[in-house]
Amino acid sequence: MRYILACFSLLVLVFVQSAAQEYAIIAHKKTPPLNLEQIRAIYLKKLSRIDNTTIVPVNLNAKDPLRQNFEKHILHMSFQRLKSYWSRQHYLGYRPPISMKSQKSVLSFVKNVAGAVAYIDASNIDDDLHVVYRWRD
Amino acid sequence: MPITTRVRRAVLLSFLACSSLYSESNYTLGEGFQVGELPLYIGGYFSMDYRNRDDEQRYRIDDIALLSYGGNNTLSYMLELEYKEFYVNTQNRSSTTVDRDTHLYVERLHLDYNINEHYRLRIGKYNSPIGFWNLMHINVLRETTSNPVASYILYPMFTSGANLTYTSFHTTSWSIDLIAQRGKAIDNGYNNYAINRHFGVGVTYENEDFTCKMSGGYFRNSERQNKRDLYYALVAAKYETDTYTIQTELGSQRSKKTTTTAYAGYVQAAYYFTERHVGVARLEGYDNRYVDESDRFVILGYTYRPLYPVALKSEYQWHTRYRENQLLFSLSVLF
Numbered sequence: 001m002r003y004i005l006a007c008f009s010l011l012v013l014v015f016v017q018s019a020a021q022e023y024a025i026i027a028h029k030k031t032p033p034l035n036l037e038q039i040r041a042i043y044l045k046k047l048s049r050i051d052n053t054t055i056v057p058v059n060l061n062a063k064d065p066l067r068q069n070f071e072k073h074i075l076h077m078s079f080q081r082l083k084s085y086w087s088r089q090h091y092l093g094y095r096p097p098i099s100m101k102s103q104k105s106v107l108s109f110v111k112n113v114a115g116a117v118a119y120i121d122a123s124n125i126d127d128d129l130h131v132v133y134r135w136r137d
Numbered sequence: 138m139p140i141t142t143r144v145r146r147a148v149l150l151s152f153l154a155c156s157s158l159y160s161e162s163n164y165t166l167g168e169g170f171q172v173g174e175l176p177l178y179i180g181g182y183f184s185m186d187y188r189n190r191d192d193e194q195r196y197r198i199d200d201i202a203l204l205s206y207g208g209n210n211t212l213s214y215m216l217e218l219e220y221k222e223f224y225v226n227t228q229n230r231s232s233t234t235v236d237r238d239t240h241l242y243v244e245r246l247h248l249d250y251n252i253n254e255h256y257r258l259r260i261g262k263y264n265s266p267i268g269f270w271n272l273m274h275i276n277v278l279r280e281t282t283s284n285p286v287a288s289y290i291l292y293p294m295f296t297s298g299a300n301l302t303y304t305s306f307h308t309t310s311w312s313i314d315l316i317a318q319r320g321k322a323i324d325n326g327y328n329n330y331a332i333n334r335h336f337g338v339g340v341t342y343e344n345e346d347f348t349c350k351m352s353g354g355y356f357r358n359s360e361r362q363n364k365r366d367l368y369y370a371l372v373a374a375k376y377e378t379d380t381y382t383i384q385t386e387l388g389s390q391r392s393k394k395t396t397t398t399a400y401a402g403y404v405q406a407a408y409y410f411t412e413r414h415v416g417v418a419r420l421e422g423y424d425n426r427y428v429d430e431s432d433r434f435v436i437l438g439y440t441y442r443p444l445y446p447v448a449l450k451s452e453y454q455w456h457t458r459y460r461e462n463q464l465l466f467s468l469s470v471l472f
Contacts, residue, residue, distance in 0.1 A: 035307075035308065037306075037307070037308045037309070037345075038306065040345070041306055041310065046306070046310065047254075047306050048210055048251070048254075049210065049251070049253065049254035050254060051254075052253065052254070054210050076345065077379065078379040080379070080409070080412040080445070081377075081379050083167075083445045084445050086168065087167045087168070087277075087278065087445055087446055087471055088273055088278055090167065090168050090169050090178075090180055090204075090471070091180075091182075091204065091273070091275060091278060091471070092215075092272070093178075093204075093206035093213065093215040093249075095178065096168075
């Protein structure tokens with residue numbers, strides 16, 4: 001009976017793991033290697049150039065669940081905190097990253113613009129992209 | 138009317154005209170708007186407040202300001218024009234006075250050149266990069282109607298000259314600021330000190346939620362009655378999360394011969410009950426020996442933000458100094 005329970009628990013665990021959605025931070029092929037702290041700084045516009053390449057962060061629309069997931073897991077900031085952050089940056093003369101409506105637009109932009117960085121569902125990754133980081137829910 | 142004032146008003150009107158003709162339709166309050174497809178953004182802010190002391194009441198339209206900025210990754214600019222204390226009505230037991238300052242001040246006017254990923258050169262009039270409060274001192278962006286004494290008695294709030302910033306980023310960020318002014322300031326009337334020299338250095342360390350800064354420098358007060366060289370030092374630290382922020386600044390100032398301000402500092406905690414409701418507590422103290430004035434006081438405040446760029450604030454201050462206790466309310470908006 002114990003073995004059956006253990007096997008069942010293992011199966012549930014594997015199922016939950018595989019069911020969890022996977023996401024990825026992607027970049028243009030020629031973008032220099034980036035770590036997570038750099039990604040955070042890029043999306044807060046504290047870092048705009050690396051190795052003389054201008055880095056262009058791309059967001060999805062504010063209410064897109066993937067953007068909310070990215071802000072929570074990668075930026076570690078709530079929507080309200082980001083709102084206050086960008087109001088302060090507006091006073092200092094800085095703008096938030098550009099936003100796009102769909103992952104399709106994001107993919108096309110990242111493939112064509114050197115230095116572009118974005119996040120997408122991992123299922124949309126293809127060979128023309130450089131994958132910087134992956135995470136799950 | 139002086140010609141410079143005419144020019145400033147013409148600039149203000151031109152920006153307003155441009156903004157009404159070419160602004161984009163999807164405007165979000167507090168983020169300014171882009172003029173057409175140009176790399177040019179326009180915004181502004183406004184604040185009014187009410188103060189009640191034992192023997193005096195004051196109603197004030199304090200700030201009416203226009204922001205304009207833009208550029209690209211290499212070169213950018215910032216212009217801020219402001220009416221300060223546009224209307225002030227003060228009432229005490231025996232009289233009522235009304236003051237109007239209709240001079241349009243240049244609060245900031247600078248050009249930024251991003252030399253490479255580490256160095257940025259700023260030329261013009263800018264907020265002196267000292268502490269935290271001085272960089273975010275407008276009403277709508279701070280959590281109390283009042284400003285801490287430490288933010289305006291120790292160092293010049295604005296500098297007209299050059300600012301070279303070096304930033305190193307890996308997993309944490311380090312930056313060094315060099316400040317230099319030698320000569321007449323742009324719109325000296327809009328500064329806490331009339332200065333003709335300012336040299337300073339600042340170091341900032343930042344990781345995800347924690348930032349600390351150390352600054353020190355020298356400036357020359359150029360007021361005819363009060364000419365003197367002054368030296369200052371300030372340390373500041375901030376810890377910020379989604380639900381609360383703790384911030385502190387402590388500094389000192391001296392002249393060549395004597396200590397002018399032994400200390401001025403504060404510790405402030407802001408707690409975000411919800412995204413709209415914020416509670417604030419601040420402890421402050423200073424010892425200004427130049428005018429032989431010292432005080433320690435507590436401030437409790439509450440801020441309601443129906444939207445982040447709109448702030449309705451109230452606060453009460455309990456002072457050790459006689460008749461300094463006061464109640465403050467304000468309304469401020471960022472456009």
